[in-house]
Amino acid sequence: MNLPLHAQIINLCAALLLLLAFAMLTQRRIRSLINLFSAQGLVLVISTLTVAYATHQTHLYYSALLTLVLKVMLLPWIMHRLIRKLNVRWDVESVLNIPATLLIGIVLVIFAFNLAAPISQFSDTIAKSTLGIATACIFLAFLMMITRRKAISQVIGFLAMENGLFFAATSATYGMPMVVELGIALDVLVGTLIFGVFFFHIREKFESLDIHHLEKLKER
């Protein structure tokens, strides 16, 4: 195997993203979860810069900058502020125990790789095998949303899912058009803000952020 260096770096970034996704699955503390999320953002920045440099696509520099500002700085800052205000520091026991979650995670990874394998064969981009990892990251973030009980960790899961999508977009297809990217960035930002407002309302109503309480909100 002798890929060019930038492809190797992108592969490494892909592996790190996956590693961070797994780390998020195992993490109980919300504060560390947010830090992991911003680390994921940082890896995204590096991989985007690498793609930009290798393929000479200037618009990718902008999107790297956008990612840096939004995902590495702004969103983590908002969330850190949020948990300080809401005074939640620990996630309660997750629905499944951690090794079981990881086991499901591994099954999902195998599934994602096999899902992506036929698509990657037609791809001629520099790092075609990363598509599987991006898919796996999306699945894992989904899994994290399913297995967590606190609303905040679900939001982080949602954002991590967007990370996976973004990575797929940059590394496998050299990025989306700038307009779409800006739109998504705005969406994520606004979404987080709205979630923040929601948290306060949920807590006012139930005096807890445990989404377990939302189960009451059904007919009968």
Next chain:
Amino acid sequence: MMMDVSLPQPVETVVTLAVVWIGLGVAGLAFVRAPRFITHFIFPCGALVALLLAITGLGAIGAPPSVAILPAGLPDLPFHVRVDALSGFFLMLLGGVAFGTSLFSTGYFRGMAPAALALLSLQYHVFLASMTVVLIADDAYLFMVAWEAMALASYFLVTTEHHEEQNRKAGFIYLVVAHIGALGILLCFGVLQGGRGDYTFDALRQAGLGDNWASLAFLLAFLGFGAKAGMLPLHVWLPEAHPAAPSPVSALMSGVMLKTAIYGLVRVVYDLIGNIRWEWGLLVLLVGSATALFGILFALAENDLKRLLAYSSVENIGIVLTGIGLSMVFIGSGQPVAGALGLIAALYHALNHAVYKGLLFLGAGAILKSTTLWNLNQMGGLIRYMPKTAVVFLVGVLAISALPPLNGFVSEWLTFQVSLQASQLSSSVVRSLVPIAAALLALTGALTGMCFVKVYGIAFLGQPRLSLAEAPREAGGWELAGMVWLTIGCVLLGIFPVFVIGELNAVCLSLIGSGLSAEALASGWLWLVPTAGTQASYSPLIFLLAIMVVFGVTFLGVRRLYRGRLRRAAPWDCGFPEQTLRMQDSADAFGQPIRQIFAPLYRIRRQVPRPDDAAPVFRQTVEDWHWYVLYRPIARLTTYLSDQVGKLQQGRISVYLLYSFVTLIALLVFVK
């Protein structure tokens, strides 16, 4: 024409030896009144026969196949027998282990009631003979006859102590599962012969089945032999039946009988069906991995020594199946060299397991005889009463825990090497499943270590947990001889693996037409090299020597430099003043972390005392959920169906006549 004065053909020798075994058994029946004759003469003779069989088997591995047609059986349906490399290997395994168990039995069965002893001797030797015939049968008919004889002989051995209800129940379960398995095998042969009515193995080999029929035959064989081997979820009979039998018989059942099922699987899949597909291999691989993991987890939760060993046999069969599965995956994907390595690993592990599990069961028998204890929770400190047994048992424990430089390690090492060849596979699904199988194997191996630290630490070390009326005595000379024989086997198989690999390579060559790479074979007797020297190598002898040198240097160095004295005192234990024997871990306590970590896999019932109980009792039972999920519903359905059928039984003659009449009419209408 020259007179043929050379040695008889292996097949003739083997048949003769089997007949001698039966003869010895019958002779025992004739000497009912002389129990000393049975123990002092018949069992040692049986041992001698076993040794001869092992030698014949070893000789047959390198020799061309020898065939014969026996002048027995039904008219027009003679018995075909054949000894080839594969049979030779398993005959060697059978003979080698049976030599140890027969020596052990010579001492172990002394003092039994004469009538029971004569019967036991008959069943024991018929059991050995029938296993021999299973290994040399060359037509489906003889194979099934011997297979059933083996099942029946072992059934009677399991129910030797039939006055205990538990043993009768164990025997019944065993018989039921054995027959489900036999049915599978019978149907498999039926599919294989493809409607031509010729049941010799030669004819079956040339059947040339279509893909679907071949797959069906494989599935049936896997089910049938898997049931006998103790594969998940058909393993439930094993922990019931093996402990119920007398210990030397348990050793034979776990050590050899399970291997006949492995033999059958290899014979049918590799030899008779041929054309292996990787999908089959994947199935075997997955079932094998699951079996291994479940087996050892249940062994860890067990506190009855022999049941624990039986569950550990389930685990080891799982490891053998993992090896076979890997081999089939590789062969099916067009990598016969890696496939041969997998088969070698599996067969090597089968041999190793036969030796060390035989040893451990004999050790359990020695403990049972000298202390009458079977529950680990009541043992303790036996190393001080039975030091020689303790040493050989320790070797068995180290071997089964797959620790270098003993034999268990070699076969696990080979299995790992096979799984590391996964990069050769083309399908990405398979390629990602093989590492997971390797991971499970690693987990299983490490759990085995924990399990047998528990066994040895609880039974032999520490202080006695129960004060016995009389102090346990060391095992007798014959018993020790049997155990020492198997101990030597553990050590030699561990130190000189290359010789075994050479023999196994011959088996592979004759079976799948390909063996190890030339570079692997050219590496000399000192180095075990599976593929190429730069890829992996292991030299147990140098390893052992290095351990001994380092140990010696340390020992002498400390002796020379150290000036202080050594004195004996009461244990310190952090200075706690109150120390009772009950404060040691029990076997249950030792398994507690496992029960907690893997709680969903067990069915645990606990009775926890309340804080205000005057006489607090903690009780807990751990059960196999397979009973409740799988077997209970089937049993209930069977009972229900038979109840329904039972309604037909009215008791009035005229009703029965009516049934006959209706049947007759129906047949006439149908056949018309």
Next chain:
Amino acid sequence: MNVASGIVFQILQSVLVLLIAPLMVGWVNQCRAWLQNKSGPGIWQPYKVLNKLFHKDAVLAHNASPLFWATPYILFGSMWLAGGIVPVLATSLPFAPAADVIALVGLFAFARVFIALAGMDVGTSFGTLGARREMMIGFLAEPAMLMTLFTASLISQSTSLVTIVETLGHGDLVIYPSMAFAAAGFVMVLLAENGRIPIDNPSTHLELTMIHEAMILEYSARHLALVEWAASLKLTAYVTIGIAIFVPWGIAQAGDWAGIPVALAALALKLTIAGAGLALLEALSAKMRIFRAPEFLGTAFMLATLGMLVHFLLET
């Protein structure tokens, strides 16, 4: 390669490992003390402790069996042997082909089984408690370790540590993403196997939390000295395995005597950094409840397995 020079080299390396092992522990402890704003006992303290222990009278329990007093020698011998297998300075080790990484893990398991058995030998409550916990940690750490090593084996197509080092250290510079997983898993295993925080605390004798210390409670004087020395050898062996697999640059090639000074300097540098890093990790984390340990190690196991998967899916 000249066989005689190889043997000289093998002995040289074995002695070196034996001598620097206590220093490694001293360095880690000193770093930890600094991080905790203490002055610390100095990096030579482990040698002083060993010297003290070797001068004391030994005490054995009344009912201790031969296995009990033989275990320290077995333990020490196994760990020393492990130090001789790992290519610490150069890959020219004549003994290396006798044992690959699987045998190395087997050797660690061998030592673990014996120390656990010795813990159960006297039959005290703490000894058995320690043995049980040690085996619980071990059964998860051992497969995780194997999987970590397998990831490296798959890349270099070999389970021999020498070949692994030559492929990874002396071949072209290639980034292997799967190694990121393996490294994460390896560090977790290293912490657990050597009884460091967050699994165990080497400096505690608090009854309810100890693991390794509970097993060796009954040892004294020369036996204890051997056990302690073996523990430091084990730590050194693990760190050097980590170095050999993840940062092999600087290890001299076979027969290259000129590369030895460079290799020595590189080794000193890497061990210093590794020790400081270990101390930092310990200072940053808190000890876990004993039943969080399986989760921790289960994660390590999964990560290592994932590393193998990533290798198959990303690098072939």
